[in-house]
Amino acid sequence: MTAQYLSFGVLALVTLWSAYKVVTARLITHAALWMALSFTSVSGIFLMLQQEFIAALQVLIYAGAITTMIIFAIMLSSIREIRVEPQQQTFGQRIRASGLLAVVVGLVFAAFMTYVYYVSEIPKEAVPDPGLLTVRQVGATLFTRFTVPFEVASILLLLAMIGAIILTAKETE
Amino acid sequence: MSLADLWAQHWFRAFVTGSLVLVFALGNFYITLWLERKESAWIQNRLGPMRAGPQGLLQVLADLFKLLQKEDIVPRNVDRILFLIAPFVAHIPALLIFLVVPFGPNLVVADYDIGIIMIAAVTSYAVIATFIAGWGSNNKYSLLGAMRGAAQMISYEVTLVMSVIGVAMMAGSLKLSDIVLAQAERGVLGWYLFPQFIGFIVYLIASLAELNRAPFDLMEAESELVAGYHTEYSGFRFAIFLLVEYVHMIAWSAIAATLFLGGWVGPTPADIPVIGPRLFGWMTGPVWDNIWGFCWFLFKTYLLIFIVIWIRWTFPRVRIDQLMDLGWKFLLPVSLFNIFLTGVMKYGWNVLAESGSPLRWLFWLWR
């Protein structure tokens, strides 16, 4: 049991437990906070995989921006239903029925991955100690090879912003 | 080096430096709290605390002791776990910022490549902590204060990061120690305060809003919201919120000192023209460099803390719509313009410096 296994185990447990709590938490605000915890521990796994840049962005975008946005949405939309569990009668059945579906899907995924893992020619070991991918390299690649996707992404964000404003703005005469 | 490797190989160093950062934060929290009281007294033409210790130096200790021996009240209908953990969630981002700040030439805990992004990232937890406190209190004033705070912090975080981009462009790096070294090479006039003057002003205003300090302390506006998200907190937990507020202030001032005022760069006694090398020549070498660097760093940080306190006791509080208008409609466009200006000026210098045209001195500041 080395430090790597140990830290991965802890992070994975936190990730899965908090993701599980997102599904089962009674209050939707609790679900949002569990989701933030899940994002944070995923960012810890990114740090383990030596991707500092992506880990920081994960925290910045997911744990920071998206969680806050979702909290705002909760406060603005479901404030009347915050303390009420919807559809108490059918909820247990729902969980059981689609939990089964999720288990089946997960097993199919796992079987497929195991099959690919053992049958294919991919190397089983990681490339030894590659050194860190610097922000400079990421930026250089982003602005040379991926200039067009980058611009498209910025247009997408602009459209999302305009769309959100138009959808939520109150109509004024 | 990734964090996991850092932890695996240097856990002892991590532990010691982490403790030192904690001690630094607590010590400066004490001094800043005292400074706030004395400075507000000075501005309002009164003496401030005078009884406990010389110039009231022990007053903060007495106050903290009073807070610590108060009963830890947990109201009946609160969301208990969230109510209890909120102060501790709040203090994590405040302390994590100090990880990347260079206190001296070699005094930095974790010199990440992504320093500025990491600061922006850990700050987002402050929003979540505010929400946890507001929601956990189960009090409409707390919740309203927390939601206001979240809106304010998330809007001004964008502006804050945008105002710092200019510095990253000038230095060509996001690493804070690289930024300081780049300023060291440029001399006093080259500190990014001058070429990035717009960025500095925007940063100062945006960090005030990010700190929720007056004139932007809308989430604890007592005339509207009682005490905002810490209405229900008392004793020990309230003391931690107080600690977080001041540690945040120190942290943002320290970052401003690093990014715009040259960090630990500054003349040492050995740099005095004639007598310096003869009298203070022995005060050189790596250890003394760190000591002088640390002194300069503290001096610059406290200069900024002084300004922040000064602003608090001078300006009246703004309204929430004025705050949002200022952030989105004025500061953000201005900081975007600053990025544009920096790019143009840097490009202009690069082009003209090669040709040797006399026009290049117009762009000299952005070299």
Add this chain to the structure above:
Amino acid sequence: MELPIYFPLGLGALLFGIGLWGALTRTNAVRILMFIELMLNGVNLNLMTFTRYYYPENATGPILTLFVMTVAAAEASIGLAIILQIVRNRGTVEVDKVDLLKG
């Protein structure tokens, strides 16, 4: 990395599975958005794992993840705007109660 590659990959798959499970069981639209974000996180985890294990010198993986995050942010903002509009018009966030085609 001495950690076998199927550990992080399995974690990503499990995260995706949990997200899928939640998205199928819950009816609150805001919660469904959360599960979509969880699923995207599982995908990101897979991308970063393959980057670290096989192409550590290549910046393509992080950039693809960056785009996933961009799309996730855009999707979340638009999704929340739509949810707010639904709440305003129909007074509910339960997706199975929004079943009228005509407004």
